[in-house]
Amino acid sequence: MGRGIALIALLVISVIASGCIGSSNASHGEETLIIFHAGSLSVPFKQLEDEFAKYAEENLGVKVKFQDEADGSVKTVRKVTDLGKKADVVAVADYTLIPQLMVPNYTDFYVLFATNEIVIAFTEKSRYADEINPDNWYEILARPGVTFGFSDPNQDPCGYRSLMVMKLADYYYGKPIFEALVEKNTNIHYNGSLIVAPKEIRVKNDKVVIRPKETDLTGLVESGSLDYFFIYKSVAEQHGLKYIELPREINLKDFKMADYYGKVSIYIGSTGKVIKAKPIVYGVTVPKNAPHRELAMEFLRFLLSEKGRDVFKANHQDFIWPPIAFGNVPEEIKDEVKVEG
Numbered sequence: 001m002g003r004g005i006a007l008i009a010l011l012v013i014s015v016i017a018s019g020c021i022g023s024s025n026a027s028h029g030e031e032t033l034i035i036f037h038a039g040s041l042s043v044p045f046k047q048l049e050d051e052f053a054k055y056a057e058e059n060l061g062v063k064v065k066f067q068d069e070a071d072g073s074v075k076t077v078r079k080v081t082d083l084g085k086k087a088d089v090v091a092v093a094d095y096t097l098i099p100q101l102m103v104p105n106y107t108d109f110y111v112l113f114a115t116n117e118i119v120i121a122f123t124e125k126s127r128y129a130d131e132i133n134p135d136n137w138y139e140i141l142a143r144p145g146v147t148f149g150f151s152d153p154n155q156d157p158c159g160y161r162s163l164m165v166m167k168l169a170d171y172y173y174g175k176p177i178f179e180a181l182v183e184k185n186t187n188i189h190y191n192g193s194l195i196v197a198p199k200e201i202r203v204k205n206d207k208v209v210i211r212p213k214e215t216d217l218t219g220l221v222e223s224g225s226l227d228y229f230f231i232y233k234s235v236a237e238q239h240g241l242k243y244i245e246l247p248r249e250i251n252l253k254d255f256k257m258a259d260y261y262g263k264v265s266i267y268i269g270s271t272g273k274v275i276k277a278k279p280i281v282y283g284v285t286v287p288k289n290a291p292h293r294e295l296a297m298e299f300l301r302f303l304l305s306e307k308g309r310d311v312f313k314a315n316h317q318d319f320i321w322p323p324i325a326f327g328n329v330p331e332e333i334k335d336e337v338k339v340e341g
Contacts, residue, residue: 072156095283117253199269
């Protein structure tokens with residue numbers, strides 16, 4: 001009997017002890033937010049996360065750490081939809097990937113929050129750097145010995161947008177620019193109605209360099225091993241690169257040119273989807289199975305607030321104000337957005 005009582009007492013003590021240990025951990029309030037985002041968001045998101053960590057500790061009593069995964073936006077979304085990975089926040093450089101690939105199974109809302117434009121970036125080391133301009137860039141890129149790059153259209157919107165820019169250039173300049181720069185050097189081609197980016201892209205020579213995401217090319221240009229690359233203006237600014245701005249008819253920035261951009265579409269081999277060229281707009285969502293949904297919503301509120309707008313402005317990227325939300329918009333962010341659907 002005595003042994004039984006002693007055993008019960010021991011169990012009670014162990015339960016109390018484990019409860020104390022659990023509450024001790026909880027009092028620290030440490031959480032790790034998992035953020036999947038486009039490579040072009042790396043710089044502003046790093047600053048945003050640092051500022052949110054201070055805010056969360058001071059106002060929410062939570063110590064926040066971040067597990068960031070920066071990739072091309074197609075790959076970012078497919079981590080959730082195809083690989084079953086869990087993320088608290090998913091932010092992409094092409095908002096249409098969310099309704100196209102994530103709604104309704106993986107999320108039921110998304111927010112449009114930032115814009116950008118495609119430029120051609122380079123350094124003083126680049127061949128003919130003193131000659132290139134918005135009127136002759138395609139001639140410079142086609143010259144013998146000149147190398148240029150863009151990201152993989154199967155993984156990254158900057159990649160398929162770069163191809164759209166070169167096809168739109170055909171119409172704007174009235175010359176076969178896409179054929180000279182893309183078809184001559186890769187197995188990406190125009191089939192008479194749309195650009196086709198095969199699932200397995202092959203480069204035919206050393207003139208063109210393709211990498212998984214646009215920021216993978218930055219170091220190559222900075223080192224002088226690559227002359228030029230198609231990149232977002234914000235990234236070029238953040239890295240202090242030289243760049244030329246392209247005409248509004250082809251740079252995918254101007255919302256008034258949406259119909260003109262829409263003349264070009266691309267088939268993406270990795271997803272089997274066709275994407276029509278349109279002004280560049282970034283999107284963000286919190287997946288249905290986010291591991292830390294409540295804190296993820298706090299981070300999303302922070303991103304969509306004036307604080308987020310200020311961070312993006314400081315990093316040379318235009319912010320949509322107010323951000324525009326679609327779908328079953330959570331109550332937590334409704335006062336930070338304009339709800340459209």
